[in-house]
Amino acid sequence: MTDSIALDELTCELKNQVASRVPDANLDLCLTCGACTGGCPASGQYDMDPRKFLRMLLLGMDEEIVKNPWAWVCTMCGRCVTACPMKINIPKFIFNVRAAWxxxxxxxxxxxxxxxxxxSGNAMGVPKEDFVFTIEDVAEEIKEEQPDFKGLNITADRPGAHMVLNQNSREPVTEPDEMSPLWKVLHLTGVDWTYPTVMWGGENYCMFLADDEGWRYIMEEFAHHIEHNIKAKVVVNTE
Ligand code: SF4
Ligand code: SF4
Structure with a gap:
């Protein structure tokens, strides 16, 4: 006969660690229903899925979890939490697994x-002068070629603008024209806005890397620039 193991006899250091950092993660409430797995885009990669990963955590398989590359396949989309009847916060669990690497x-x-x-303030490493040159260049072209947008006003670091908008740094490099549809909407709706030139990249790879310090540094520099130099009231993150 197989020996049974009482769950409270298991050493679950990683689980305790995650639970202390994310008190509302509800890790112990799993019903093993699989609703999280059904809608997860990362299910099946590396023969893993969110239900199985959570089960490993609850069984104290810390070493296997921390070595498993599946933690890096999760997109952090949050579909699992939405589907979970017990609202178990799997993305935050996975974030903490990443942080353990x-x-x-x-x-x-x-x-x-x-x-x-x-x-450099953005993931593509675009110098701020190049960013400013690109947005001004694209805006000039629109103003010249499209009479409806002759008054388009695209600025960077304009003091007193009501709103600041950040920008995915891939677009100015690879598809600069893709920035203009949003500019046109903002123009037609009369929004008073500007781009920042400090930490202007809207992407957030430090979050995906589970690098809290890097993430905090970026956000603090961004917030400081907006508060002290632009003095905008509203910030919109396009990512
Ligand atoms: S957050 Fe991660 S685990 Fe949850 S559904 Fe998305 S990819 Fe899957
Ligand atoms: S949906 Fe929630 S309760 Fe169901 S298996 Fe996934 S984590 Fe457990």
Whole structure:
């Protein structure tokens, strides 16, 4: 006969750690219903899914969890929490699993983008002069070619603007024209806005890397610039 193990005899250090950081994660309430797994875009990758990953956590399989690359496949979309009848916060659990990886072992691409954002204010490493040149250049072209938008006013760091809007840094580099539909909507609706030139990249790879310090640094620099230099009342994150 197989020996049984009482759940309260298991050592679940990682689970306790996550529970202390995310008190509303509800980790112990899993019914194993599988609703989270059904809608998860990462289900089946590396033969893993959110229900199985959570079960491993509850069984104290800390080492297996922390070595499993599946933690990096999760998109942090949150569909699992929405579907879960017990509202178990799987993305926050996964975020903490990522944070348990030594930083140098986390995926190179995400790490590089996070580091680049910390260094240059955006994940693509675009110098702020190039960003400003690009937006002004695209705006000039629109004003010249499209009479309805002759008054288009695209600015960076304009003091006193009501709203600040950040920008995914891939667009000015690869598809600059893709920025203009939103500009036109804002123009036609009379929104008083400007771009910032400090930490202007709207993407957030430090969050995906589970680098709290990097993420905090970016947000603090961004907030400081808006509060002290632009003095805008509203911030819109386009990502
Ligand atoms: S947050 Fe992660 S685990 Fe949850 S559904 Fe999305 S990809 Fe799957
Ligand atoms: S949906 Fe919630 S309760 Fe059901 S298996 Fe997933 S985590 Fe457990």
């Amino acid at each position: 030594p930083r140098e072992k986390r995926p190179k691409g995400i790490r590089g983008s996070c580091d680049q954002h910390i260094r």
